Amino acid sequence: MRIGTLTGGGDCPGLNAVIRAVVRTANGRYGDTIVGFRDGWRGLLEDRKIIIQNDDRTDRLLTKGGTILGTARTNPDKLKAGIEQIKQTLDDNGIDVLIPIGGEGTLTAAHWLSEEGVPVVGVPKTIDNDIDCTDVTFGHDTALSIATDAIDRLHTTAESHQRVMLVEVMGRHAGWIALNAGLASGAHLILVPEEPFDVAEVCATVKKRFQRGDSHFICVVAEGAEPDPKSMTLREGGIDEFGHKRFTGVAQQLGNEIERRLGKEVRTTVLGHVQRGGTPTPYDRVLATRFGLHAAEAAHRGEFGNMVALHGTRIELVPLADAVKQLKTVPAYRYQEAAAFFG
Numbered sequence: 612m613r614i615g616t617l618t619g620g621g622d623c624p625g626l627n628a629v630i631r632a633v634v635r636t637a638n639g640r641y642g643d644t645i646v647g648f649r650d651g652w653r654g655l656l657e658d659r660k661i662i663i664q665n666d667d668r669t670d671r672l673l674t675k676g677g678t679i680l681g682t683a684r685t686n687p688d689k690l691k692a693g694i695e696q697i698k699q700t701l702d703d704n705g706i707d708v709l710i711p712i713g714g715e716g717t718l719t720a721a722h723w724l725s726e727e728g729v730p731v732v733g734v735p736k737t738i739d740n741d742i743d744c745t746d747v748t749f750g751h752d753t754a755l756s757i758a759t760d761a762i763d764r765l766h767t768t769a770e771s772h773q774r775v776m777l778v779e780v781m782g783r784h785a786g787w788i789a790l791n792a793g794l795a796s797g798a799h800l801i802l803v804p805e806e807p808f809d810v811a812e813v814c815a816t817v818k819k820r821f822q823r824g825d826s827h828f829i830c831v832v833a834e835g836a837e838p839d840p841k842s843m844t845l846r847e848g849g850i851d852e853f854g855h856k857r858f859t860g861v862a863q864q865l866g867n868e869i870e871r872r873l874g875k876e877v878r879t880t881v882l883g884h885v886q887r888g889g890t891p892t893p894y895d896r897v898l899a900t901r902f903g904l905h906a907a908e909a910a911h912r913g914e915f916g917n918m919v920a921l922h923g924t925r926i927e928l929v930p931l932a933d934a935v936k937q938l939k940t941v942p943a944y945r946y947q948e949a950a951a952f953f954g
């Protein structure tokens with residue numbers, strides 16, 4: 612069998628561990644050839660690829676961050692217009708099944724290709740934890756541990772200066788990183804995209820904490836968090852060429868407002884891409900490895916149009932159609948649990 616693979620969307624710790632697991636399983640067990648397309652869907656449009664050998668170098672990919680295949684975003688309309696080219700590339704390379712590894716966008720494209728008759732088995736990746744139908748994906752645990760470590764460090768400096776510190780973490784549509792890192796590090800407030808915030812309430816929470824004699828205030832803000840429009844408006848950033856909203860720095864703008872209203876010293880830290888860099892945690896290495904193994908096995912069983920998913924302790928298959936129907940956002944009950952520790 613010839614298996615094609617690619618990595619799409621934002622990179623994520625554990626992508627290389629999936630590639631290694633696919634190669635080791637498919638080549639080691641079945642003697643398959645693995646063709647890796649470069650830079651996401653673009654590699655299929657432009658027929659740019661490498662053969663990934665089952666050798667010692669590939670084996671060492673287990674711990675390596677990023678993706679050896681490169682990743683990219685391609686305007687969805689351009690991708691759709693290239694369907695004949697994609698099919699031609701798959702044909703020219705004798706690909707029997709494609710294993711795309713990516714987030715909700717990449718998996719939406721995978722679902723569309725599957726409906727166009729391309730044999731596909733998807734592997735979900737995201738640091739944001741916003742892919743539905745799987746308990747979690749690899750990448751989230753690593754991002755969490757980086758964000759938690761950063762917030763732990765901000766506590767001590769904030770305490771020394773009696774400051775308000777805002778930490779902006781990733782999370783475009785879903786506040787999982789903010790929620791979980793905030794809980795893990797004992798933040799005093801967490802703001803997520805799912806729950807619009809009121810600036811007056813934020814200021815009241817900050818004020819109350821200082822009034823009772825506490826020394827500092829840490830607030831974790833997801834990059835996609837938004838104020839209730841009646842309480843404050845954010846600068847407009849427009850939409851990028853891939854249809855994603857451009858963020859304008861919610862934490863910085865909220866920080867300015869807190870400083871103006873309360874006269875407290877505020878500092879803002881934007882963690883940015885450091886959350887996605889470096890080696891995956893052991894948890895993510897194991898999950899990525901299991902995803903790769905099960906994707907290769909599903910490809911051999913001909914169970915196309917599916918995505919591997921973690922359910923409890925088992926890796927199972929779910930239809931791509933179900934997985935991309937909606938994003939997995941933070942439910943109200945989880946935010947309410949976290950709110951018990953605010954202030």
Ligand SMILES: Nc1ncnc2c1ncn2[C@@H]1O[C@H](COP(=O)(O)OP(=O)(O)O)[C@@H](O)[C@H]1O
Nearest residue numbers: 619620621684685687713714715716717719720
């Ligand atoms: N609705 C869609 N239809 C077809 N292709 C899509 C769609 N959404 C995204 N894609 C493709 O998947 C790529 C990756 O999606 P993106 O959302 O940027 O990353 P991720 O896969 O991490 O969610 C996009 O650049 C685009 O080529």
Ligand SMILES: O=P(O)(O)OC[C@H]1O[C@](O)(COP(=O)(O)O)[C@@H](O)[C@@H]1O
Nearest residue numbers: 620621714715737738739781782783
């Ligand atoms: O690398 P870029 O293009 O700046 O994208 C940043 C975005 O990528 C992410 O890290 C992951 O998003 P995707 O899973 O959709 O790729 C988001 O949290 C963040 O908003």
Ligand SMILES: [Mg+2]
Nearest residue numbers: 620714715716
């Ligand atoms: Mg996406």
